[in-house]
Amino acid sequence: MNLSQQLPTAEQILQPSPAAILRKRIFGHSGFMIGVAVLAVIVLMAIFAPLLSKYDPYTQDLVNRMVPPSFMGGESDHLLGTDQLGRDYLARLLYGARVSLFIGLFAALISGVIGTAMGVAAGYFGGRVDAVVTFLINVRLAMPVVLVALAVVAILGGSLTVVATVLGLLLWDRYAVVMRASTLQVARREYVAAAQVIGTSTPRILFSEILPNVMNNLIVVATLEMAHAILLEAALSFLGLGVQPPTPSWGLMIAEGKDMMLFESWLVMIPGIILFVLVLAINLMGDGLRDITSPAGRN
Numbered sequence: 001m002n003l004s005q006q007l008p009t010a011e012q013i014l015q016p017s018p019a020a021i022l023r024k025r026i027f028g029h030s031g032f033m034i035g036v037a038v039l040a041v042i043v044l045m046a047i048f049a050p051l052l053s054k055y056d057p058y059t060q061d062l063v064n065r066m067v068p069p070s071f072m073g074g075e076s077d078h079l080l081g082t083d084q085l086g087r088d089y090l091a092r093l094l095y096g097a098r099v100s101l102f103i104g105l106f107a108a109l110i111s112g113v114i115g116t117a118m119g120v121a122a123g124y125f126g127g128r129v130d131a132v133v134t135f136l137i138n139v140r141l142a143m144p145v146v147l148v149a150l151a152v153v154a155i156l157g158g159s160l161t162v163v164a165t166v167l168g169l170l171l172w173d174r175y176a177v178v179m180r181a182s183t184l185q186v187a188r189r190e191y192v193a194a195a196q197v198i199g200t201s202t203p204r205i206l207f208s209e210i211l212p213n214v215m216n217n218l219i220v221v222a223t224l225e226m227a228h229a230i231l232l233e234a235a236l237s238f239l240g241l242g243v244q245p246p247t248p249s250w251g252l253m254i255a256e257g258k259d260m261m262l263f264e265s266w267l268v269m270i271p272g273i274i275l276f277v278l279v280l281a282i283n284l285m286g287d288g289l290r291d292i293t294s295p296a297g298r299n
Contacts, residue, residue: 025292032288038281042097042274049094057095057248061086069266080270083256089267092248093274099249100230100278103164107229108222110168115175116218120210122176123183133176140173149232150241158244163236167229178221182214189213216293223286227279234275250275 027033045052055078065086070076080089122133152166186192187210195205234251236242238258243249245256250271257267 022292029288029291031284032292035281035284035286035288038277039285042278042281043101045094046097046101049091049098053088053091053094055088055091057087057091058246059087066260066264068264069270072266081266083253083267084260089253089270092253093250093271096248096250096253096271097274097278099160099243099247100233100275102160103167103233104226104230104282106164107167107171107233108226110165111170111172111225111229112175112218112222114169115172115221116179118172119176119179119181120183120206120214123180124187124206124210130180133180137173137176140170143170145170145232146235149236150239153236153241158236158242160243160247163233163242164229167232171225171229171232174225175218175221178217179214182217183210186210186213216289220286220290220293223282223289227282227286230275230282231279 061082063086064075064078064082065084067075067078067082067086069081069089070079072081078088078090080093083089083092118133118136122130149163149166149170153163156162156166192205192209195209200208233242233249234254237249237251238255240255242251245252253271254268254275257264257271261268
């Protein structure tokens with residue numbers, strides 16, 4: 001063996017490592033970085049809400065009701081003003097972030113488990129399993145989510161846990177469709193066939209060979225469904241069948257301020273803008289994850 005065969009070539013030395021390529025793609029994707037930064041700020045606001053506002057979101061002060069935000073000439077003690085019952089609007093906005101994030105994460109977790117299990121089973125086993133799962137997906141797609149959620153929440157009540165659970169049980173269809181298509185592609189790969197030939201058990205194949213290779217699609221769908229669940233919770237709360245007062249919810253804050261929208265527009269604009277920003281940040285992060293983990297972008 002000569003010396004030229006032992007030494008690495010200049011091309012091999014200059015070629016960046018996979019970790020360096022991944023870092024470059026992550027930090028080079030402006031949409032993903034903006035989404036992550038905005039979402040991180042909102043999460044920190046929710047976590048440190050007691051430190052960011054000295055007021056309790058439930059405490060009423062009728063003497064100081066409808067105080068405008070400080071940037072509109074209101075009292076500096078209430079940065080974002082107070083609502084119809086004199087409750088500090090900033091405090092309710094901060095604690096409302098906890099409600100939205102909890103419902104988004106909880107609903108995405110429940111729907112993700114259900115949809116992923118169904119999609120992977122349909123894509124891997126095929127046949128009758130695939131036919132049954134496809135039928136269930138079609139049934140679910142034929143059901144109007146908002147109307148079904150309204151009916152169920154009206155019967156069971158609008159507690160935080162009920163709303164999150166109902167949304168989780170209704171939003172699994174996109175997971176199932178995407179996971180089924182992804183599993184159909186992965187199940188035909190050589191390494192899956194090799195695992196089957198050597199007698200690897202089906203659960204081991206599913207958890208060791210299938211799931212790790214469809215995880216990037218799962219993460220992208222989870223971010224989109226999280227944003228979807230947050231919007232649906234806001235819509236249900238706006239209609240009066242979501243999270244019930246006095247729990248601070250951005251959708252409920254919009255509903256409570258709609259009667260004064262022509263006179264005190266900030267009551268609707270502030271929670272509406274922050275809801276828009278949160279959903280936009282999650283969608284930007286999801287789109288960024290799709291671009292970063294897509295095979296076309298790995299070159």
